[in-house]
Amino acid sequence: MIHHGSCYCKEIQYDIDLASSEEARTSLCHCKNCKKWTGSAFGITTKIPRSALSITHGRTVEHISDNGSGTKLYREFCGTCGSGILEYGENAGDSTYITYGSLDSPEELPPKGEFFCKFKDQWLPNIPGE
């Protein structure tokens, strides 16, 4: 199944080709880093095999930083509208993490887990199934 996605201004467009939704895993992350990057209460990304992703329009801008413990984090976003498209750590292997909200139909790949729950904002409920 092909999952389409784009940034806010549609300059960046991509397709994700998955044999089954089991190849993807969406998670919330409550770490400070994800809050800062997204400007939101948590990060939410969908882990996919890197080979499943094709950027079909535009070119992302890359930002590389240190996660605070010496691991490099790569984040790619639209240089025109600033929407985050994907992120991965240097140890992510063959996986990359697509920003959930950039998917055209994100509810096809609902979240299955949460990370860094000690930083989770108290007013947030747990995701279904937890």
Ligand SMILES: [Zn+2]
């Ligand atoms: Zn854009």
Ligand SMILES: [Zn+2]
């Ligand atoms: Zn995080």
